[in-house]
Amino acid sequence: MTDSPLARWEQRNGTALTVASLLFLTSYAVRVLGHGLPEPVRALCLAVLLAAWAVFVVDYVVRLRLSGQRLPRFLRTHPLDTLVMLLPLLRPVRIVQTYETVQHHRDRPRLALHARVIAYAGVSVTLLGFAGSLALYQQEHAAPGADIVTYGDSVWFTCTTLSTVGYGDLAPVTPLGRLVTVGVMACGLALLGAVTGSFSSWLIQVFAREGERPPGDSPEASRRDDD
Amino acid sequence: MTDSPLARWEQRNGTALTVASLLFLTSYAVRVLGHGLPEPVRALCLAVLLAAWAVFVVDYVVRLRLSGQRLPRFLRTHPLDTLVMLLPLLRPVRIVQTYETVQHHRDRPRLALHARVIAYAGVSVTLLGFAGSLALYQQEHAAPGADIVTYGDSVWFTCTTLSTVGYGDLAPVTPLGRLVTVGVMACGLALLGAVTGSFSSWLIQVFAREGERPPGDSPEASRRDDD
Amino acid sequence: MTDSPLARWEQRNGTALTVASLLFLTSYAVRVLGHGLPEPVRALCLAVLLAAWAVFVVDYVVRLRLSGQRLPRFLRTHPLDTLVMLLPLLRPVRIVQTYETVQHHRDRPRLALHARVIAYAGVSVTLLGFAGSLALYQQEHAAPGADIVTYGDSVWFTCTTLSTVGYGDLAPVTPLGRLVTVGVMACGLALLGAVTGSFSSWLIQVFAREGERPPGDSPEASRRDDD
Amino acid sequence: MTDSPLARWEQRNGTALTVASLLFLTSYAVRVLGHGLPEPVRALCLAVLLAAWAVFVVDYVVRLRLSGQRLPRFLRTHPLDTLVMLLPLLRPVRIVQTYETVQHHRDRPRLALHARVIAYAGVSVTLLGFAGSLALYQQEHAAPGADIVTYGDSVWFTCTTLSTVGYGDLAPVTPLGRLVTVGVMACGLALLGAVTGSFSSWLIQVFAREGERPPGDSPEASRRDDD
Structure with a gap:
């Protein structure tokens, strides 16, 4: 390949x-x-x-x-x-993939896997969030009865959506603005998955490493093992 | 069996x-x-x-x-x-299971596991969300004091619920509408679990594969191992 | 022990x-x-x-x-x-633990692990949510300016909190009501962790079992392995 | 090192x-x-x-x-x-790391890994949430049109944000208040990741231990294995 x-x-x-x-x-x-x-x-x-x-x-x-x-x-x-x-x-989405491909073929030392996952998730979500807040602002700021009237509002709303918190002090009112928001929500779900998945796999790695230690090093852990 | x-x-x-x-x-x-x-x-x-x-x-x-x-x-x-x-x-919920059963017995080459989990979660949640938005619209659109009066509102509300964002710019007011929404929330939790679980297990797989590489390939990773 | x-x-x-x-x-x-x-x-x-x-x-x-x-x-x-x-x-919280202890000592065949985790999380969250909705209703229903005035409101609010959706169409206004809600939020976080963790560990198990199949069974998976 | x-x-x-x-x-x-x-x-x-x-x-x-x-x-x-x-x-964030370093070098018996992850996540999130609620209160309480006017409001708002529930009954209105809130959201995401990741890795550990039991101990699990 x-x-x-x-x-x-x-x-x-x-x-x-x-x-x-x-x-x-x-x-x-x-x-x-x-x-x-x-x-x-x-x-x-x-x-x-x-x-x-x-x-x-x-x-x-x-x-x-x-x-x-x-x-x-x-x-x-x-x-x-x-x-x-x-x-x-x-x-x-493609920027990260392209960077990865280029680095891979140049055989440069890449970042460690954990750092890469965090960095890629961070860069992708930041750029997609930026694109989303622009598109949302474009759709909403001139709509009648809109809450999101300044670009600052749009950025704030995008942040609450990406973190899946969603206060609802502001909300889109146009169909296209709502469509953009659904896309941002999907990014938020993926971000949550990335954060949680990284943490989970990191913990499993640490547990596996701790499990290889001789018994007696961590009294509570060994007590659990022999039950 | x-x-x-x-x-x-x-x-x-x-x-x-x-x-x-x-x-x-x-x-x-x-x-x-x-x-x-x-x-x-x-x-x-x-x-x-x-x-x-x-x-x-x-x-x-x-x-x-x-x-x-x-x-x-x-x-x-x-x-x-x-x-x-x-x-x-x-x-x-059953459509996916039925498809799986039929494919399994016909011995057709199925999709790879990751693709399948994503595809099934996507199809199930889309169809359940569609059914939920219909039921919600039916319960709410004619209720006195309702926020959700058009089908577009119902779809938008269902999306905010499935992603667990929940702005609250719209909310159901009838008991049956709220019951439907609780069902949609359960789907949202399951979707979140599926996204996060897929990501987590994929990361663990990748980590396991990287761990088998000879040391020196990824300097930072190997440095961590020998500490 | x-x-x-x-x-x-x-x-x-x-x-x-x-x-x-x-x-x-x-x-x-x-x-x-x-x-x-x-x-x-x-x-x-x-x-x-x-x-x-x-x-x-x-x-x-x-x-x-x-x-x-x-x-x-x-x-x-x-x-x-x-x-x-x-x-x-x-x-x-203790009911589940007690049931587990009793069953364990009577050497009855218990449910499989996945079924148990789902059943325990479901029972605990339902009972804690019920207790929470009662306590919340007691604190809020007579407070001046309260949103949560019927027990149905309290149940609906508890459901939106447990799923971490949180529309905010209703919200507690008394300090004690808010304290109860923070407790319900903690249950919601734990429920999310249980759902996600179950799904994640189930997927990892399934992946491990699929990985033991002979190559050629799932073309896409084997193509990935030899890269 | x-x-x-x-x-x-x-x-x-x-x-x-x-x-x-x-x-x-x-x-x-x-x-x-x-x-x-x-x-x-x-x-x-x-x-x-x-x-x-x-x-x-x-x-x-x-x-x-x-x-x-x-x-x-x-x-x-x-x-x-x-x-x-x-x-x-x-x-x-550093308090926890410092404590860990000090304990590690004194060779004191530390807590078991699960207990440590829960304790550290709890302490960090509590302290960061406390710092966040103070900063938020400082920015918001005197702003015109602010919802968050007492310190109790600020604590309640911080809790809804940390759990990613986000009712939106209160919301920050100043740019700096919103910036602080975005930081609190990031903590909330990390907390969710920690809770979910701990649960997930704990379940995987338990599954691995159950898998080592002789077949017949748990009838349902063994029935699944031979399919």
């Missing part, structure tokens, strides 16, 4: 795609938040945004070709790729 | 039951959402709904007979079957 | 304590919910309640004696016993 | 740092809650607070020197130390 054309394509263009993803997110943020910016700047942002999107589409087509699969089968085996191509705000 | 009459019954009639379940859910949805439909269509839906229910009752009786157990013991050993027979909106 | 005087005491009086716990909970429920009951019935309930409490205190003192420890050390090594003696509404 | 100068420094000064941390938290609490205290007392609190902070800065500088690393690298390898030095309200 390491030497397939697909893997080589990913390895060679990973950095370019990451840059395109960040440009997409940045230009989207400027478009959404920069109401007062002069029109040429806003037009430039739109151009960058569309150019980045074009890059994603080209990448998708090349990957489809290199996979040697027909479109229906590719759609079925790469649902995430298709979704991310159509909705580039979800790109942060 | 593979060749018991009960297993053969499940294998032979699994597809028919799945179709009946989907018909039940569809006709229920049309009844609940189609206020403006002509009366014959609504009557047809009711007929389909009752026919599907009759199929479930027949299936239950046959399973009771084939199990060779008396009713009180069958009630105790098959509580889920009984609940699902009485409350067919919970059928989605 | 099986033949210590303490274990024998627990084994012999487990059933009596369970009955006393249920009597305590029942008489408390009648006192709280039965506003309109004639005074003699209410007085009888109070008597039963106090008698059950006396049984718990006697049990605590006997256990202290049988342990052969001095009071300060017993307080430190049995914090849960002390808490449950002072606050008998938390008894449901 | 046990005999490095850094470890010896930590071992020797751990108790002093813990005392400084508790003094910092106490004097902060008195400053925030004691509106009506005479000015000299409030000034004394401020002095103690600043002195404790100075101790933390000195400790940080010594650790930087003893590590033999340059500042940029130290910042990268010790992000938590830097954060805790700048924001001493997060000190509770």
Whole structure:
């Protein structure tokens, strides 16, 4: 698998795609938040945004070709790729994967597994949360009867959703705003799963290591074992 | 167990039951959402709904007979079957199980375990959430002082409940609506458990595989081992 | 440990304590919910309640004696016993433990581990939730400006808290009501931990069993192993 | 690692740092809650607070020197130390670690692993929640349109956040109050992870022990194994 054309394509263009993803997110943020910016700047942002999107589409087509699969089968085996191509705000998911692929092929020493899981979950959730708060602000801030009227409100609401706390002092009122929020909720569930899963597997590792110690080292643990 | 009459019954009639379940859910949805439909269509839906229910009752009786157990013991050993027979909106739980049984007996290559857990949890929760949002809408939309007045509200509320976020911008006010919501909450807890459990077990698998690598491959991990 | 005087005491009086716990909970429920009951019935309930409490205190003192420890050390090594003696509404925690002890010593075939964890978590949370909803109703229903005015409200609020959803359509306003709610939240966290932990450990077991199958049975899984 | 100068420094000064941390938290609490205290007392609190902070800065500088690393690298390898030095309200995280280090080097019998995880999570979350509720109260209680006006409100709000329930009957309205709340949410997520992870790893341990029993002991479990 390491030497397939697909893997080589990913390895060679990973950095370019990451840059395109960040440009997409940045230009989207400027478009959404920069109401007062002069029109040429806003037009430039739109151009960058569309150019980045074009890059994603080209990448998708090349990957489809290199996979040697027909479109229906590719759609079925790469649902995430298709979704991310159509909705580039979800790109942060791919940034982490791309970074991993690039690092892996360059044989650089990577972070330890625990640090990696925490770092990836943190980076993905932060970027997806940022994208979500922008999209939410765009949908909600001008809607009649909306609670979420400033970008600060949107960030605060996104944080309460990602942590699955959900106070409800603010809530989206437009259908699209609610749809975006459901996506953020899914990220929140995944984050909870990542935090809990990391902790759980770390504890199991520690328990396994403690279990190998000679009895008598930890009196209470050994008492439990011989019951 | 593979060749018991009960297993053969499940294998032979699994597809028919799945179709009946989907018909039940569809006709229920049309009844609940189609206020403006002509009366014959609504009557047809009711007929389909009752026919599907009759199929479930027949299936239950046959399973009771084939199990060779008396009713009180069958009630105790098959509580889920009984609940699902009485409350067919919970059928989605059985759809997944039936699919699994059918696939297992046909010896088709099934999905890998992780993909299966994710797919089953996703399908079950989506279908149960759909059934829950319908039942909730039916109970609430005409109640005095209700927040949940459109089906869109009901779907949004169901999503906030399934993710255990719970903003509370909308909330059920009728006793039956609250009862339905408690059921949806239980699904949400189970979903959270499934997401977290999958992540946790996947991490543990990855850790176990990394631990088998020769030392020096991942400097930080090996440094931890020899402390 | 099986033949210590303490274990024998627990084994012999487990059933009596369970009955006393249920009597305590029942008489408390009648006192709280039965506003309109004639005074003699209410007085009888109070008597039963106090008698059950006396049984718990006697049990605590006997256990202290049988342990052969001095009071300060017993307080430190049995914090849960002390808490449950002072606050008998938390008894449901002990009911499960007592049942387990009794069954263990009678060498009856017990339920399988997964079924037991689910059953115990379910029973404990149901009983603690019931006790919590009673205590909450008692504190809140007559408070000025309270949301929770009927027992149905209290049950609904307790359910939203146990599932950690927390809509906030109702909320306690008295300090004691909030304290009770914090206790219910702790139960909710524990329930979430039990559900997630059960699912996680079950998945790990299933993965371990699948991993022992010969390669080729599940193509995708084996492809992952040899990478 | 046990005999490095850094470890010896930590071992020797751990108790002093813990005392400084508790003094910092106490004097902060008195400053925030004691509106009506005479000015000299409030000034004394401020002095103690600043002195404790100075101790933390000195400790940080010594650790930087003893590590033999340059500042940029130290910042990268010790992000938590830097954060805790700048924001001493997060000190509770270090209290637990310091206690662990001191106990470890004195070779005292420590608690069993499960008890330790529960105790550490409990102590950390309680102290961080206390610090969070103080900071939140300080930011919110005088803000126009604030819900959180008494310290009791702040404690109640912190509890609903830590358990990720989040009713939303109260909510912060100031940007800094919201920032503090996001920090408390992160603690809540970590607490959920700790509870769930402990339960999960404990169940896996119990399952592993049960699995070693001879078949026939638990009929249902053995029936499952031979399928």
